[in-house]
Amino acid sequence: MADPWTVNAGEISAAVSRSRREFLRSLTGAACYQPFLSVSAPQFASAPKSRAQRAIVVTFGGGCRDEEILTPHGQQNVPYLLRELLPQGTFFTHVENRGILGHYVATASLTTGVYETFDNFAAVPPQSPTVFEYFRKDLKRPLHDTWVVAPSNGFNRIGSSDHRAFGPGYGAQVVLPKRFLKQALASNTTGDYARLLQDNYETPLFSPQVEGGRFSLDEFTELLNLSAKDFVTQALTLSSADELSFFVAKRLMRRYAPRLLWITLHDMDVAHAGCFSLYIEGIQRTDRLCREIWRTIQSEPEYAGKTALFILPDFGRDSDGSIGGNGFQHHRTGDALSRTTWMLALGPGIHQNRVVDRPIAPLDVVPTLGAMLGFDARMARGKPLNELL
Numbered sequence: 001m002a003d004p005w006t007v008n009a010g011e012i013s014a015a016v017s018r019s020r021r022e023f024l025r026s027l028t029g030a031a032c033y034q035p036f037l038s039v040s041a042p043q044f045a046s047a048p049k050s051r052a053q054r055a056i057v058v059t060f061g062g063g064c065r066d067e068e069i070l071t072p073h074g075q076q077n078v079p080y081l082l083r084e085l086l087p088q089g090t091f092f093t094h095v096e097n098r099g100i101l102g103h104y105v106a107t108a109s110l111t112t113g114v115y116e117t118f119d120n121f122a123a124v125p126p127q128s129p130t131v132f133e134y135f136r137k138d139l140k141r142p143l144h145d146t147w148v149v150a151p152s153n154g155f156n157r158i159g160s161s162d163h164r165a166f167g168p169g170y171g172a173q174v175v176l177p178k179r180f181l182k183q184a185l186a187s188n189t190t191g192d193y194a195r196l197l198q199d200n201y202e203t204p205l206f207s208p209q210v211e212g213g214r215f216s217l218d219e220f221t222e223l224l225n226l227s228a229k230d231f232v233t234q235a236l237t238l239s240s241a242d243e244l245s246f247f248v249a250k251r252l253m254r255r256y257a258p259r260l261l262w263i264t265l266h267d268m269d270v271a272h273a274g275c276f277s278l279y280i281e282g283i284q285r286t287d288r289l290c291r292e293i294w295r296t297i298q299s300e301p302e303y304a305g306k307t308a309l310f311i312l313p314d315f316g317r318d319s320d321g322s323i324g325g326n327g328f329q330h331h332r333t334g335d336a337l338s339r340t341t342w343m344l345a346l347g348p349g350i351h352q353n354r355v356v357d358r359p360i361a362p363l364d365v366v367p368t369l370g371a372m373l374g375f376d377a378r379m380a381r382g383k384p385l386n387e388l389l
């Protein structure tokens, strides 16, 4: 795949990073309890005292523009991210995504540490080994120790690659809550349930076939320790698909305490439908759910004080200024704004109140998880982030 990055894109991306830094600096004193310690290079006076033994990765899914979160006007949409979580973690202002901007392929690239090049809408596994496979193979971890909770049936194959040295025998279990809710609701999938069941927002008529699913509905509800009836009852109290994913993730945490959990949030991608207020609602909900996930970590004995949380978008959205730009709606131009994202990491051994400006890649997440948890992401193209180790 040709590198979509240009010199001009590099300049725009660096400017975005600087703008984020300036905005975060403006929060100092106004909203945060402590001043930010800003650094440009990974040089620390003291080594972290402890290191995470578990990790949860959350994609701030679908991506959003800085206008809606990292500006004086947009900050109101993400109060928990900026005021509660960010002061407790290390924030990277400059993540450059040089891969394909489709949600499944981009998320798969995050899990492998390699820019995957398959068709975003194909029911295929990643080509390179996933983080789940490195984790289970190197650390000899059982099946229930790693899970993916995903929003779309199109993510069904994300749990393992087809690499011959790895593969499904080492993969994560992938839970598609909407799929099971649809089965549990049987034919009654209209009206109020529709908000929970739409597969994706970019191609609303696309309905991928789920092949090779590991569980039946009965097995799924057994995994959650719920009856199908109770699962439906619970689900219908929730306002969105991301809430459903969080509900399932929390049950999995309580029941199996997986050491490696990947949660893909996606509500804000409703932006494709063109309704700004729903897009904003999605961002606000994602903000709240990220805080709920962090609070769940702190309240569960298996996780408290032992768990790193990574929060990052799969990618951003187009700028208005580029040719074909379309406001908040899409990510079709592949411009520098849609490729310049951010990441927040929190947990034991991770510096608090820290902002890092140097450019990093989404591919760095998997090698960093490897260095943290003790496995070797040997085919990943990224590098471990020393700022977190």
Ligand SMILES: [Zn+2]
Residues within 6 Å of the ligand: 062, 103, 202, 269, 272, 331
């Ligand atoms: Zn999208």
